[in-house]
Amino acid sequence: MPxxxxxxxxxxPHYIVSxxxxxxxxxxxxxxxxxxxFDLLVVEHGRLFIGEEGRDYEVAAGHALILRPDCYHYALEGCREATLHHWLHFQLMGDWRVVEDEEYRHCGCSMTDKDIPGSISLPPFTATSYTVPLPQYAKLAQPQKIITLLNDLVDLNRNIHLDSVRLRQQALFQDVIVELSASSAHAGLPPQSACAEKAASYLREHYDEPFSAQKLGENINFHPVYIARCMQKVFGCSPAVYLQRLRIEQAKLLLLQTDLTIERIAEQVGFNQAAYFTACFSKTEGISPRKYRQRFIWNKD
Structure with missing residues (x-):
């Protein structure tokens, strides 16, 4: 598999030209x-026959292929019919890697840690990183939508001298990336990752409620032991620890955005006792909730 x-x-990702x-x-x-x-190829009519690093691709209508910037790619044979294709060059400005399909499906691993609330103490409102999988070769879920976006990108070239148009092109290109990622049959999560993500979604929706491993299992239709194993693999922690970190993150927002008392905040994020909340917060953040609020909120008095 590709x-x-x-x-x-x-x-x-940064759009260059298309x-x-x-x-x-x-x-x-x-x-x-x-x-x-990177060279994105989308075939609208006909077929392209291309090889890259020992892999052969027959890119039919409604399919896309991404040729890598660090590889040798070559024609396998001539087109058997007149072939209309769209091309787009882009750069990945940050880290990227190539993962074999079997490895990706097996472990669902990524280059960065998963979004584990409270795994690293960061300043408030800090942007966190995430990973995006792109299929190197795929049948497009909505080929006409991507082709329309690609045509719109080319139409904007007539006014490329305007900064506002360049910004518009970058925005359209992000839509192309979203469609490519969604088109991949491989974008479906591996079983363990799917279980962990379901559990995390449930905990995010019910973080302020009393925690029960049994209740969690009943709501997402997995055995609690399996859930714990999956969350440990994907997020590096148990459901209970994940929930506690999530509650701390919610508490941090309330400390900065409201005038609620520490006791009230503890109650709103799911802690039964303010003292236990303070102890958990201090252990995670290295500072008490009160001092955390004082650090970022200016008090004119």
Missing amino acids: PIIEFTAPPL GSAVIPVNGKHPSRQNIGA
């Missing part, structure tokens, strides 16, 4: 090496 290109954001072309019968896509940018 590999997955996984990148970390922010920063978001266009479309018709390759005649017996014509070929150019062979190139180390072009320094």
